[in-house]
Amino acid sequence: MSSSIIDDQPYGRFHRKLFFLSAGGPFLDGYILSVIGVAITGATRELGLTSFAEGLVGAAALVGVLLGGFVFGWVTDRVGRQVMYTIDLIALVAASALSLFVTEAWQLVLLRFVAGVAVGADYPIATSLLAEWLPAHRRGRTMGALVAAWFVGASASYAVGYLVAAAGGEDLWRWVLASAAVPGLIILLARIGTPESPRWLLRHDRPQDAAEAIRTALGRYPTEQELARxxxxxxxxxxxxxxxxxxxxxxRTLFVGGFWLCQVAPAFAIWTFYPVILGAYGFEAGDTALLWSMVVSLVTLAGCVPCIRWVETYGRRPVIIWTFVGVTVSLAALGSFPGMAAALAILMFVVNALAQGGGNILQWIYPTELFPTDIRASAVGVASAISRIGAAAGTYLLPVGLEAIGLGPTMLVGAGLSVIGTAMCVAWAPETKGQALHESAAVPQQSEARAG
Incomplete structure (x- = not known):
């Protein structure tokens, strides 16, 4: 295996700091996309939202994520990772804070869309910067751990919603939405001064700047031989x-976009409307449904933990295939027996959450590993955009589906998408465990080997 000063570095203080700063993006993503499920009941009552408008509110942020990832992935490959690392969060903080002043449905849709654009931009920015700094032996584990931050954010949003509901009721929904501005501002300030990716600098023929970035991050200048390598x-x-x-x-673009779409289309729809869905299975609306939503999000986070290690021990390919199987089985059970007891429904949601959490870590690993530096952020943005087409459609159609065809058939549609994702991974998922970043990103040959 060929290597470099970055691939061979021990995992140190700089890498840990960069991980936590980059994890701020998925944390805010999980918080913002989940908090609408907390606020939607109060917003619907006060603004008089129809099921059509409710679907638009739920999907607006996802459409924004689609556009933000597609456009700003390309921009990030052009202008660099560092400058975009803070700019996107300014828009997110502003959109969240302005939620305090919403009086019309269109305003809520617009602000959710802007927040989504900012979140979507952060996907290619933060993942590319982190992947390009990580040593090879910790890349899969660390990139996979990013998705855990998503579920921490989702759980935090449900916790805030539960506390707000207990304190003042659903009338405080504006404050729930605006609360995302607080962690957003903290992360924005902490990211200032992060060094640029030396890989990106070298791709743009800036070796001296690359050497300076390495000195800032690792505490010493690279030797001429190290920089040349x-x-x-x-x-x-x-x-x-x-x-x-x-x-x-x-x-590879079809693969990463396709499996990502098949994961998030049913998942985002369920996460966005967890309180509504749990109510359909017999749980009381309000505090109880919010509490169970938080519990299921924490279970999803727990599903990430073993898979973060398994991608480095067993490999990427078996992890993504078997977690898809778990999601398929749980959704099929929920769809086939919509009248099941509430306790059994929770068990199926737990199985679904564990499998979703484990499989979702590959959303942060495969896109960064399978493309070279000059198009890495663009590829992550494109894959994210493809996935959000499904996520936005699923989120919009879920309340419509519940009303039109009922709970069972709606869950079975999600199971069908998961079957497609499983087949796609069996056919196309490569094994990149243990490879240097430039090796995993090399143009694939027709005879590309797959492990598993």
Whole structure:
């Protein structure tokens, strides 16, 4: 295996700090996308939202994530990771704070959309920057751990909603939405001064800046030999967004976008409307449903923990395949027996949450590993955009589906998507465990080997 000063570095203080700063993005993503499930009841009553408008509110942030990832992934490959690392959070903080002044449904939809754009932009920015700094032996585990921050954020949003509901009731829904501005501002300030990716700098023929970035991060300048070895893996090169859809990378784009879509389309719909869905299975609306929503989010977080290690011990491919199987079985059970007892429904949601948590860590690993530095952020943005088409559609259609075809068939649609995702992973999922970043991102050959 060829290596470099970055691939060979021990996992140290800088890497831990960068991880926590990058994890702020998925934390805010989980918080913002889940908190609407907490606020939607109060907003619907006060603003008089129809099921159509309710679906728009739920899907607006996801549409924003789609646009933000697609556009700003490309921008990040052009202008660099560092400058975008803070700009996107400014928009997020502003949109969250302005939620305090919402008086019309269209205002709520617009602010949710803007917040979604900011969150979507952070996907390619933060993941590319972190992946390009991590040593090879910790890349999978650390990138996978990012998704845990999503569920921490989701759980935090339900905790805030539970406390607010207990304190003042549903009338405080504006404050619930605006609360995202507080962690957003903290993360924004902490990110200032983060060094640029030396891999990106070398791709843009800036070796001296790359050496300075390494000194800032690792505490010493690289030797000429170390910088030359890293430069060999990151030759200066111009690229276009269309490169993501051409040559050997087209199948990889379809794979990462496809499996991501099949994971999040049913998952985001369920997470957004957990209180509503749990109510349909017999749980009381209000505090009880919110409490169970928080519990299920924490269980999803627990599902991430073993898989973060398993991707480095057993590999990426078996983890993603078997977690898809778990999601399929649980959704099929929920859909086939919609009248099941509430306790059994919770058990199925727990199984679903554990499998979702484990499988979702690959959303943060595969896209960064399968594409080179010059198109990495673009590829992550495109994959994120593809996934959010499904997530937005699922979130919009779930309340409509519950009203039109009922609970059981709606869950079975989600199970069908999971079957497609399973088949896609069996056919296309590569094994990248233990490879240096430039090796896993190399243009695949027709004979590309798969482990598993």
């Amino acid at each position: 890293l430069a060999e893996t990151e030759p200066a090169k111009s690229s276009r967004l269309s490169d993501v859809f051409t040559g050997g990378y087209l199948r």
